[in-house]
Amino acid sequence: xxxxxxxxxxxxxxxxxxxxxxxxxxxxxxxxxxxxxxxxxxxxxxxxxxxxxxxxxxxxxxxxxxxxxxxxxxxxxxxxxxxxxxxxxxxxxxxxxxxxxxxxxxxxxxxxxxxxxxxxxxxxxxxxxxxxxxxxxxxxxxxxxxxxxxxxxxxxxxxxxxxxxxxxxxxxxxxxxxxxxxxxxxxxxxxxxxxxxxxxxxx
Amino acid sequence: xxxxxxxxxxxxxxxxxxxxxxxxxxxxxxxxxxxxxxxxxxxxxxxxxxxxxxxxxxxxxxxxxxxxxxxxxxxxxxxxxxxxxxxxxxxxxxxxxxxxxxxxxxxxxxxxxxxxxxxxxxxxxxxxxxxxxxxxxxxxxxxxxxxxxxxxxxxxxxxxxxxxxxxxxxxxxxxxxxxxxxxxxxxxxxxxxxxxxxxxxxx
Numbered sequence: 001x002x003x004x005x006x007x008x009x010x011x012x013x014x015x016x017x018x019x020x021x022x023x024x025x026x027x028x029x030x031x032x033x034x035x036x037x038x039x040x041x042x043x044x045x046x047x048x049x050x051x052x053x054x055x056x057x058x059x060x061x062x063x064x065x066x067x068x069x070x071x072x073x074x075x076x077x078x079x080x081x082x083x084x085x086x087x088x089x090x091x092x093x094x095x096x097x098x099x100x101x102x103x104x105x106x107x108x109x110x111x112x113x114x115x116x117x118x119x120x121x122x123x124x125x126x127x128x129x130x131x132x133x134x135x136x137x138x139x140x141x142x143x144x145x146x147x148x149x150x151x152x153x154x155x156x157x158x159x160x161x162x163x164x165x166x167x168x169x170x171x172x173x174x175x176x177x178x179x180x181x182x183x184x185x186x187x188x189x190x191x192x193x194x195x196x197x198x199x200x201x202x203x
Numbered sequence: 204x205x206x207x208x209x210x211x212x213x214x215x216x217x218x219x220x221x222x223x224x225x226x227x228x229x230x231x232x233x234x235x236x237x238x239x240x241x242x243x244x245x246x247x248x249x250x251x252x253x254x255x256x257x258x259x260x261x262x263x264x265x266x267x268x269x270x271x272x273x274x275x276x277x278x279x280x281x282x283x284x285x286x287x288x289x290x291x292x293x294x295x296x297x298x299x300x301x302x303x304x305x306x307x308x309x310x311x312x313x314x315x316x317x318x319x320x321x322x323x324x325x326x327x328x329x330x331x332x333x334x335x336x337x338x339x340x341x342x343x344x345x346x347x348x349x350x351x352x353x354x355x356x357x358x359x360x361x362x363x364x365x366x367x368x369x370x371x372x373x374x375x376x377x378x379x380x381x382x383x384x385x386x387x388x389x390x391x392x393x394x395x396x397x398x399x400x401x402x403x404x405x406x
Contacts, residue, residue: 006298007271009255016249021237022230023223031223033295035253036260036269038222046219047257050238050250052212057239066239068210092236095209 064109064126066091081105083142089113089149113153114160127164134168143171267312267329269294284308286345292316316356317363330367337371346374
């Protein structure tokens with residue numbers, strides 16, 4: 001049924017675009033056609049941007065962020081507070097925190113969470129490198145904020161990391177649970193409501 | 204608020220990905236990160252596929268299809284019936300008809316529909332080239348199937364093309380209206396139901 005309508009070059013472009021998250025086979029075709037139609041304004045610039053990314057983007061050896069330098073811009077920024085490390089699952093979480101611009105700390109990307117069912121153990125995550133990093137820090141690390149997702153795997157991972165950091169003189173904290181800003185109580189689960197009541201504060 | 208989290212190369216990749224249909228700013232970030240993480244299996248092949256497309260893909264001078272040759276594979280295929288031309292709005296429609304594999308004709312891509320409000324007149328569409336093509340065909344064109352979308356603009360365009368082809372010895376047909384295969388009557392509009400009743404056929 002997958003009769004090739006176009007040349008192999010266009011078919012290959014469609015197949016690869018379909019592997020992007022958010023694009024399926026049909027929307028990949030639309031995207032490919034859009035690219036071909038907007039050759040000057042989109043296909044050529046995007047092709048160049050990808051070639052640049054292939055050549056320049058690397059993973060930061062310190063924190064696991066992706067950037068064009070290693071150590072990355074955040075790790076080498078002198079205005080950053082190196083005494084606080086925010087531990088996150090994924091680079092996307094780092095980006096989310098940076099967009100929110102809520103903390104001027106450095107980061108440590110785990111690269112996932114513990115998940116025995118998927119065969120992901122501690123050795124698959126950047127946990128040993130976190131311990132090393134705190135051990136060998138030139139500026140002593142005072143606080144580690146474990147900002148993993150509020151899932152079962154995330155919380156298991158948080159506990160595992162807490163155990164690994166035992167004995168190091170560092171304060172370990174985690175994100176607050178509660179009602180999301182703008183959230184409606186009616187739509188929240190019981191666990192969130194219970195946490196919000198428990199951690200209530202005075203006006 | 205759009206503080207740059209990553210280097211300019213990654214920001215530029217995200218901005219360009221966000222211009223693809225089906226991807227917004229947020230999903231473009233996810234796509235960029237996915238590309239960077241799957242550098243060997245996705246970013247490098249996709250970058251190469253785009254470079255290939257930039258270099259090789261062109262618009263067919265006869266029918267307006269996109270391909271790596273001009274005239275395109277369909278126009279030069281000796282097994283194609285050159286005496287029938289299917290007129291469509293967009294290359295995507297050509298691909299849809301070819302996937303359905305319902306007709307062995309050649310095509311003519313208009314590149315849009317008449318839309319005075321958007322400033323799209325007959326000179327912006329491949330209508331004159333359709334008339335020329337029929338006029339100068341080595342194999343006489345017997346039938347033109349106007350397969351534009353069943354929208355107001357589409358139907359206006361169909362009428363305009365019919366007028367332009369007047370005087371040429373060619374049969375002009377259009378797609379049938381009716382109930383889509385697998386469609387439920389309850390969800391169809393009155394116009395479609397009226398057309399389906401009017402064009403009803405015996406078992």
